Amino acid sequence: MTDLTNINTALWREITESCGDIRKCFNCNTCVAGCPAAEGSPPLLIRNLVRKVLLGLEEALLEDETPWLCVTCSACEEMCPMGVHPFEVCLAIRRWQSRNDETFIPAAISEIFETGHTQALGQVREKRRAVGLDEVPPTIVKFPELLEKFREMLRNTDIVRDNEYMFKD
Amino acid sequence: MKYGFFLGCNVPAVRPDVERAIRLTMPALGAELVDLEGSVCCPAFGAFPSADETAGLAVSAWNFSIAEEMGVDLVTECGSCYSSLRIARKKLLEDGEKREAVNRLLKPAGKSFSGTVAVRHIIDVLYNDVGTETIRGALKFPLEGVNATVQYPCHTLFPSEIVGFDSPPGRPRMLQELVEALGATVQTYSRELQCCGGAGGFTKGSFAGASEFAFKKLDAMKKETDAELIVVSCITCLEHMDRMQNEMNKKNGDSACAFPVFDYNQLLAVCMGFDPSQVASISTIPRDGLIARITRS
Ligand code: SF4
Numbered sequence: 452m453t454d455l456t457n458i459n460t461a462l463w464r465e466i467t468e469s470c471g472d473i474r475k476c477f478n479c480n481t482c483v484a485g486c487p488a489a490e491g492s493p494p495l496l497i498r499n500l501v502r503k504v505l506l507g508l509e510e511a512l513l514e515d516e517t518p519w520l521c522v523t524c525s526a527c528e529e530m531c532p533m534g535v536h537p538f539e540v541c542l543a544i545r546r547w548q549s550r551n552d553e554t555f556i557p558a559a560i561s562e563i564f565e566t567g568h569t570q571a572l573g574q575v576r577e578k579r580r581a582v583g584l585d586e587v588p589p590t591i592v593k594f595p596e597l598l599e600k601f602r603e604m605l606r607n608t609d610i611v612r613d614n615e616y617m618f619k620d
Numbered sequence: 621m622k623y624g625f626f627l628g629c630n631v632p633a634v635r636p637d638v639e640r641a642i643r644l645t646m647p648a649l650g651a652e653l654v655d656l657e658g659s660v661c662c663p664a665f666g667a668f669p670s671a672d673e674t675a676g677l678a679v680s681a682w683n684f685s686i687a688e689e690m691g692v693d694l695v696t697e698c699g700s701c702y703s704s705l706r707i708a709r710k711k712l713l714e715d716g717e718k719r720e721a722v723n724r725l726l727k728p729a730g731k732s733f734s735g736t737v738a739v740r741h742i743i744d745v746l747y748n749d750v751g752t753e754t755i756r757g758a759l760k761f762p763l764e765g766v767n768a769t770v771q772y773p774c775h776t777l778f779p780s781e782i783v784g785f786d787s788p789p790g791r792p793r794m795l796q797e798l799v800e801a802l803g804a805t806v807q808t809y810s811r812e813l814q815c816c817g818g819a820g821g822f823t824k825g826s827f828a829g830a831s832e833f834a835f836k837k838l839d840a841m842k843k844e845t846d847a848e849l850i851v852v853s854c855i856t857c858l859e860h861m862d863r864m865q866n867e868m869n870k871k872n873g874d875s876a877c878a879f880p881v882f883d884y885n886q887l888l889a890v891c892m893g894f895d896p897s898q899v900a901s902i903s904t905i906p907r908d909g910l911i912a913r914i915t916r917s
């Protein structure tokens with residue numbers, strides 16, 4: 452039996468702020484049937500995550516790492532017959548986890564803050580020259596003054612402001 | 621035809637030969653590409669969209685503002701970039717409050733989002749703007765007697781309302797027809813529409829499960845087709861289908877799975893006579909044998 456003594460009755464509101472209305476979910480399992488990450492171990496079972504949110508099982512949700520297995524294919528988004536937007540739910544749960552436990556905050560965010568990218572585009576000169584390209588691509592890596600403005604912008608976002616220590620200049 | 625070429629992070633860093641192939645083939649087919657100077661990560665779904673939605677939309681809007689100033693639509697090969705930008709644009713257009721918040725963030729950098737430019741995937745541009753006739757007419761080495769399979773990028777299929785351009789969404793055909801325009805025969809198989817599984821956190825978070833998922837697809841391809849190569853049009857599909865064959869061979873202790881994997885523009889570039897050492901030089905599963913056959917060298 453699911454223990455409901457310690458639940459957060461407003462959890463669904465916190466999470467559905469930026470996704471579909473999960474109250475319409477009727478447990479049909481379509482989102483699981485077509486999900487690549489449902490073959491993971493442990494599996495990503497969107498339907499079960501929606502249940503956890505609706506029941507307010509805050510502690511269980513904060514320990515659940517399966518939303519991070521999502522391959523972002525949006526098959527569930529296409530197929531859900533109730534317009535729940537399961538992929539958006541998955542991202543919304545990740546955001547909620549990131550807000551409530553900073554260890555969930557993806558490292559890719561500080562990489563983008565530092566360089567504008569998730570890859571070290573300034574350090575592949577030889578590889579690019581070998582195929583006849585400019586050594587530095589014309590993205591923000593080529594324009595340090597723009598990168599500074601980009602970081603300025605990010606410093607005004609909640610995620611960077613609230614977790615300043617993660618973001619180096 | 622003029623487009624802002626959105627590079628993203630992976631193509632220019634991991635597979636710059638794909639970037640080279642795109643930069644050579646598209647203008648030769650009448651699709652002029654201009655650089656989106658100062659562009660950044662789309663951002664990847666696993667980055668800002670997984671932590672702070674407004675920040676994620678601001679990063680997308682940064683990219684849009686560059687294209688808007690130049691008055692060009694964005695074109696990208698990367699499925700994730702395509703989907704991330706399409707979804708962000710829709711949210712920014714539909715949610716006035718979000719749009720205002722994002723524009724407040726952009727303002728000090730002298731930028732703004734107004735939603736005047738679109739995001740296109742390169743398959744869409746190749747099929748609908750360039751056209752298979754133009755492609756047929758540009759080939760130096762048509763693919764005669766070559767069997768291929770295609771890998772549709774999931775991010776260009778679903779959610780079809782936001783990202784779709786092929787129809788019906790459940791039975792896409794544009795990539796297949798583009799490969800057929802090169803002279804190849806495309807063979808379908810039971811798991812053709814299964815996504816590659818390489819995006820997001822699946823491989824990182826559950827390597828065994830993600831590998832098995834990919835092996836099933838590769839096994840089906842081996843059993844049900846006589847394909848000599850796989851054609852993709854997404855950097856993640858390209859890397860993942862290449863890497864997973866290697867993993868499968870490691871597991872089986874053989875080298876039985878060896879489909880060369882090409883991004884469409886790479887294969888197109890080889891068929892148009894561009895230098896393979898620039899347009900198709902980086903891979904795990906060797907492509908040289910097939911390239912030599914195509915170019916009769
Ligand atoms: S978007 Fe994520 S949750 Fe939905 S089907 Fe794809 S992998 Fe599964």
Ligand code: SF4
Pocket residue numbers: 475476477478479480481482483497498501530531532533534535537
């Ligand atoms: S497909 Fe939609 S309605 Fe069905 S279980 Fe998943 S979220 Fe609920």
